[in-house]
Amino acid sequence: MAIGKVLVFAEADGAAVSSATLELLTKAREIGDAVEAVIVSADAAAVAPQLGEYGAAVVHAADPQGRLSGVVGAAALASVVASSAPAVVLCAQSYDGRDAISHLSARIDRPVLTNAVDVRVDGDALVAQSAMFGGNTLVDTKLTSGQPWLVVVRPKSFAAEPGGAAAGEVVSLGDLELGRSGEAAVLDKHVEEREGPQLEEAAVVVSGGRGIGSAENYGPLVDDLAGLLNGASGATRAIVDAGWVPYSKQVGQTGKTVKPKLYVAVGISGATQHLVGMKGSDTIIAINKDPEAPIFSVADLGIVGDATTVVPRIVEAIRARG
Amino acid sequence: MNVIVCVKQIPDPALPGELDPDHTLKRDVKLILDESDMYGVEMALQLVDAAGGGEVTLVSMAPNSEKGGLRTALAMGAAKAVLVSDGSLAGSDSLGTARVLARAVERAGGADLVLTATESTDGYTGTVPGQVAELLGWPSLTFAKKVDVADGKVTIQRQTEAGYDVVEAPLPAVVSVTAGVVEPRYPSFKGIMAAKNKPIDECTPSDLGLSGDQVGWSGARQEIVSVAAAPEREAGEKIEDDGTAHERVVAFLEELKLI
């Protein structure tokens, strides 16, 4: 049973639509009778075909003009809500997604369900599921406010699949009412250099925790193994907070959610806030010197041992195979 | 320059979380200052210091009249606090919370800048900062890893997927700060003693002109329909390293066809 029109807040980096957006569109097709998207982009025509391929019949476009994408997005969503009354607005738990939904929520006086890992239709209501206590407990919540129902979904909650082959017809929203929120101006963008696949997209993720001992050990114990497996390297909050690696590598509740084919946890205890970001991985290998470490309860292969000796031997053995 | 910091008092995150019979997080326990908010307090103190005058005011909402966390932030150097507290606040969602905080900011006499953390440790909706800004009618600059104020403008480095953006807005504005924006100080003994006598203006939602259906459970307009244990992941093989464990790992990687 479907629920009327679902409006998705789409995000793109240049012409590349974010994977979280494609996941949302896929889910929107499942729960909605009609799917439309809002995109804040200077070149909406470049992203519209892909949004259409994943189900968006109409792509409402707003030009950021040097303002914050999320804030412009909120005004764009509000304008579509006013003109065509969608039943549901979905956005990703991302930087701009949270800006968009929070400003929208206050503008149109609707509550928001955040951190959803699933959404489903139940009768004439929408139920969002979120995970608590590090994913040990699943809570289903139903919004009882008027529509639209606003839901923020954690990336990697469902698979993205093309389908529907909708038109992806671009409709420009023109001038939007931003009020003082539009006074925030983006002056400059700094892009940090990055090698290898992105953390959220990689088929293999090797992450390091405090057990690697030092920032200097991150290269030999984490990056090298990730590189040999064509994977990405990640980290716990403990070593991000310690300044060993940048925040962009953090996996977990306040970092990224990853679902690779293989996740290797090196010197990671397995705190619930870390587990929630990686326990959906197909296969997990953990290396920890404490046999009681909670990470072993989710590991398919657990090695009780010293990471500083075991990992270099693994690296060496893989290199020896050529 | 006057800065207001939204600080949340939460159950100790080091203790295992519990749910009340109404399925919300158990909060009628001793509450402490959310560590994430210490960055906002420190940032505010440094900005006021750099401006050469003004003060830091705290605003907080809690269903019980807990003040322990506020005393910690006052001991760091904030001058005073507004605490909105009432049983009717239990069950408030992020929008209800933002309504209360926005009114509390006005009650505190407004400010040049309102600081929050990017997300609270216990609720982690991450939506309160943007909602407070929209309700005040101010711009919001979120995910700041660096904050500067000069010439009536606030400029931040905003964390992005790819690195950071430089974003600027005229004051007054709401800024949410990430951990690491500054290193929070420890309250000194003198600070702790002084905090005991700093004023905390305790008020209720109705003092702020908010009606019962704008806060708490009824304001949240949502209903928890079920709470269930997540399917557990099975633990697999576990071996003690006797010097050959790496061979097992390599064989495992072969089975997965990764090498």
Ligand SMILES: Cc1cc2nc3c(=O)[nH]c(=O)nc-3n(C[C@H](O)[C@H](O)[C@H](O)COP(=O)(O)OP(=O)(O)OC[C@H]3O[C@@H](n4cnc5c(N)ncnc54)[C@H](O)[C@@H]3O)c2cc1C
């Ligand atoms: C609100 C909140 C949000 C959070 N969000 C996140 C998040 O997003 N991501 C996250 O990761 N954490 C998060 N945390 C922090 C989390 O609770 C843990 O503190 C953190 O994950 C621990 O990191 P760690 O495993 O690296 O360190 P530790 O817990 O200190 O574990 C280190 C492990 O290394 C092992 N070890 C030590 N030496 C060796 C050796 N030589 N060889 C092998 N093993 C060794 C030890 O036995 C230990 O198990 C959050 C916490 C809170 C309160």
Ligand SMILES: Nc1ncnc2c1ncn2[C@@H]1O[C@H](COP(=O)(O)O)[C@@H](O)[C@H]1O
């Ligand atoms: N009850 C509260 N009292 C004071 N500040 C709060 C409260 N709830 C949220 N905040 C502020 O808003 C930020 C984001 O919270 P949240 O949206 O719940 O993740 C927090 O880090 C606080 O700075």
